[in-house]
Amino acid sequence: METVTETIGREPAEQITENWSADAPRGGRAVMNRMIKESATVPLFFAQTLIQSLRDVGYNHTTSALCEHVDNAYQAGASEIRIYFRQNKRKEGGAIDVAVYDNGKGMAPAVLKAATAFGGSLNFGNRDGIGRFGMGMKTAALSLSPVMELYSWQEPRAIYSMTLDIEAIGRDKSNLVELPDPTLHSEFSYELSSLFTSWMIFPSDHAEQTRVAEDENDLVEKLGRSGTLVYMPECDRLTYAKAKTLVEHAMKEMARVYRRQIASGLKLYVNNRLVEAFDPTYSMANARHTRFLDESMPRQSRLVISKPVNIRLNENEAATAQIQIKIYKLPIEEWSTLPRKTQKNDLRIFDGLTVSMLRNDREVFAGSLPKITTRHSVTNWYRVQIDFPGTLDEAFGVASNKQGVRLKGYVEEAIKEAIGDDITTMNDEIRQFQAAQNARRGAGRPSTGELKASEADAFQAKPLEPLTEEEQQQVDANLRGLAVTLKRDDETDEQAFERIKNSQYIIAFKHDPYWPFYDVSHQFGRVILTINTAHAFFTALYEPVSKIGIPAVSDDDDDFVVASSEQHGPTVALDLLLLSLARTQSRLSKTNEDAHKLIDTMRREWSEAYRVQMSMI
Ligand SMILES: Nc1ncnc2c1ncn2[C@@H]1O[C@H](COP(=O)(O)OP(=O)(O)OP(=O)(O)O)[C@@H](O)[C@H]1O
Ligand SMILES: [Mg+2]
Numbered sequence: 144m145e146t147v148t149e150t151i152g153r154e155p156a157e158q159i160t161e162n163w164s165a166d167a168p169r170g171g172r173a174v175m176n177r178m179i180k181e182s183a184t185v186p187l188f189f190a191q192t193l194i195q196s197l198r199d200v201g202y203n204h205t206t207s208a209l210c211e212h213v214d215n216a217y218q219a220g221a222s223e224i225r226i227y228f229r230q231n232k233r234k235e236g237g238a239i240d241v242a243v244y245d246n247g248k249g250m251a252p253a254v255l256k257a258a259t260a261f262g263g264s265l266n267f268g269n270r271d272g273i274g275r276f277g278m279g280m281k282t283a284a285l286s287l288s289p290v291m292e293l294y295s296w297q298e299p300r301a302i303y304s305m306t307l308d309i310e311a312i313g314r315d316k317s318n319l320v321e322l323p324d325p326t327l328h329s330e331f332s333y334e335l336s337s338l339f340t341s342w343m344i345f346p347s348d349h350a351e352q353t354r355v356a357e358d359e360n361d362l363v364e365k366l367g368r369s370g371t372l373v374y375m376p377e378c379d380r381l382t383y384a385k386a387k388t389l390v391e392h393a394m395k396e397m398a399r400v401y402r403r404q405i406a407s408g409l410k411l412y413v414n415n416r417l418v419e420a421f422d423p424t425y426s427m428a429n430a431r432h433t434r435f436l437d438e439s440m441p442r443q444s445r446l447v448i449s450k451p452v453n454i455r456l457n458e459n460e461a462a463t464a465q466i467q468i469k470i471y472k473l474p475i476e477e478w479s480t481l482p483r484k485t486q487k488n489d490l491r492i493f494d495g496l497t498v499s500m501l502r503n504d505r506e507v508f509a510g511s512l513p514k515i516t517t518r519h520s521v522t523n524w525y526r527v528q529i530d531f532p533g534t535l536d537e538a539f540g541v542a543s544n545k546q547g548v549r550l551k552g553y554v555e556e557a558i559k560e561a562i563g564d565d566i567t568t569m570n571d572e573i574r575q576f577q578a579a580q581n582a583r584r585g586a587g588r589p590s591t592g593e594l595k596a597s598e599a600d601a602f603q604a605k606p607l608e609p610l611t612e613e614e615q616q617q618v619d620a621n622l623r624g625l626a627v628t629l630k631r632d633d634e635t636d637e638q639a640f641e642r643i644k645n646s647q648y649i650i651a652f653k654h655d656p657y658w659p660f661y662d663v664s665h666q667f668g669r670v671i672l673t674i675n676t677a678h679a680f681f682t683a684l685y686e687p688v689s690k691i692g693i694p695a696v697s698d699d700d701d702d703f704v705v706a707s708s709e710q711h712g713p714t715v716a717l718d719l720l721l722l723s724l725a726r727t728q729s730r731l732s733k734t735n736e737d738a739h740k741l742i743d744t745m746r747r748e749w750s751e752a753y754r755v756q757m758s759m760i
Contacts, residue, residue: 168192168313183318188261190320191313197261198289198309198380200282203546205241205382206393210400211283211544212243212373213411214273214505217404218266219247219371225355225412226393230344230386231377238377239386241287242338244355249369250295252303252325259293259305259322270533273505276543280373281307283544288375294328294335295371299363302328335374336362343414345387352415390414399423399496400506402430423496423509424471424526435489440478444471444526447569452561454531454538458553466531468562472569475524475576497522500529500548502541508548515559516566521573527562586631587638589646592718596648596670596726607726608733610668619644621667629671643669648722652676659750661721665729672725678750679757689714 159179160172171191177183202208209226216224227242250258257263264277284291289309296302303325312320330336339355339362346352356365383389393413398405398421405411405420406427412418422430425444433442448470453463478486486492497516500508516522531539540549550558589597600607614621622643623636629651630639643649651673653662660680662673674681689711728746732739 168195168310170313170315170317173316174318177318186319191315194285194307194309194312197282198285200278200286200544201546202283202286202544204392204396205287205389206396207544207546208283208286209241209243209393210397211279213397213401214545215280216243216245216247216371217401217409217505218272218274219245219249221245221247221370222408223367223410223412225415226397227338227343228345228386228389228393228414229338232344237384238379239381239384239389240338241375241378241381242335242372244339244370244372246367246370249297249371250303251297252327255293255295255303255305255325256322259307270536271503272533273503273545275533275536278543279545284373284375285309287380288378290376292374292376293371294331294374295369297369299366299368300329302331304328330363334376335372339366343386345385345390345414346416353412353417354415386414390416394418395421398431399499399509402427402506403501403504406430421491423491423494423499424469424528425473425490426469426471426526426528432490435485440481441474444473446470447472447525448562448565450561452557454535454554454557456534457537458551464532464534466529466535468558469528469530470562470565470569471526471528473524473526475573479580493523495523497525498527498529500531500539502531502536502539502545503533504530507539507541507545514555515562517570519570519574521570521577524573525569527566529558586634587641589642589648590650590715590718592715592722593646593648593650595715596719596722597646600647603726605730607665607668607670607730614667618667622669625667625669648672648725650674650718650721659747660753661725661746661750663725663728665733670722670725670729672721674721679754680750683757683760685717688717 159176160167163172168191171189174183174189174191178185213224213226223246225242225244227240227244229240229242230237231240254265258265258280260277261281262277264274266272266274267277269275280293281291285307291307293305293307294302295304305322305325336359340358342349342352342354356362381389383392390413394416397411397413398418401409401411401418402420402422405418406429410417420427420430422432425432426446428443436442446469448468450468451465452468454466456462456464473492478490478492481490495511496509498508498510498512499506511518511522512527516527535554538551538554540551542549610618623640626639626643627636629643629649630636634642647669649669649671651671652675653673654676656677658675658677660675660678662675664671664673674685676682676686728742732742
């Protein structure tokens, strides 16, 4: 316990900030103390501490923070933007410097200074472009590094710079922290110029890298008349520790986020590697996916619906703005015949990006929106694209760091109202196509349950009655006859024969309202179980269980393949329950006539009792 005298004896500064952490900004302590003890002027924004808190604005990912700089560069009219992740072996712990360069219009010194301030923007509140909050550049840079160095030029050899250094600001003891004037440089320091002239560690194959200039002498000319560089040295808060992973993630995401800008001519590089547009809707003729499709394949999805929808700016406001919803159907008939690797790794069909939303042409959301499209795996085969204007930011829930959307309830309703029926129709169509395809895949092959029951026979304690010699001799001919009677709608005679020949257990279906729920026969060494599709056993239990087969979209879309070519666990278990019953029944029935009668009576009575009970639910 502290005594009263001890508390009184302390320095006043320590008392006021006694709950501050030991590493809190020292300048901040002094200012806080002065404000409280000496009634000094209190600024609305307390720079020494606030700048540290702003580091945690919360970007989802290093890539999404860097998108703020790309946004700014694009808005400044850049035709070339380059992102660098420089893994520096010489620096301690392999620290990574991150930089974003563009050849846009640059900033005049006074603009540069104002733009460095939080809230400083030339686009404040403008809903037509990308930036509107005056925050992006600063919060994004500081979210990665404790220092932001900003360089901009509007004529060669006149590079102006500004720096935001969290620690330096934290040490500042003035009540009102002011930004200094920009510094003028005639050239970049080696630390910066080498970004443009050196090879990055990754990609390791230099053939993949296109540098701005091969040496310093060319640099001034190659950098162009105007431009901007945001430099974030020794980043301490990156999503990954390796340049390789950072580069790969940035390339993958930005290829999609800036697809329209790239398609209309923007050259975007990450570590000197050119980013190619990736279109999750597969509707762009020149996007990455087309590389993996030869002449025999359709190269684009098909636009099936295009609807303008008016959305209220706010729930209680009459004013509206228009969004454009488009639905594209992937060429499932053709693309589903492609090798799995092409579908997955090259076309990226199963990445779960069913819905893409673009705000003023820049993608702000890509993912699934189960409330609108459901979670079923059929959603992999179409895409919904929603274009909305900046005036609907409140309606779409766009936050200042532009990290996705949080649709207001009434917006979700309006979208559902506009396309809900179309989505249902599309889900049904694709489901039907898949069911037909699954049936085709199964043609000529026993089901998993049938195969497992056959395999298990070698391990059963009590053997089934073997074939008679006569049957054995004619087994092929007999099985051909049997196959014709058991042939499924989608099978040829030959496929049915193959299937029956390769399985000792067979499940068949029959529709008869006056028949028990199953029947068993044992012919030519085959145990044949017939399920009555008219009985409640089938409609209320068997069929629903077999439909669990296709699970919802998940990260690991491999389940989908298992489900479509083989049966799902519960279906197999249910088939085996029935096949073990069939086996037991046919074995016991052969032992004597009384057993046969008793078992048959049991089957009929059980079936009827079950039917009556099921009619109650
Ligand atoms: N690469 C650039 N080239 C030219 N001007 C730029 C560049 N980056 C930033 N600016 C200027 O700096 C200002 C501040 O940028 P910042 O990203 O902080 O805010 P913003 O883009 O206006 O709004 P938001 O917070 O929505 O991004 C911009 O308004 C723009 O005038
Ligand atoms: Mg911005």
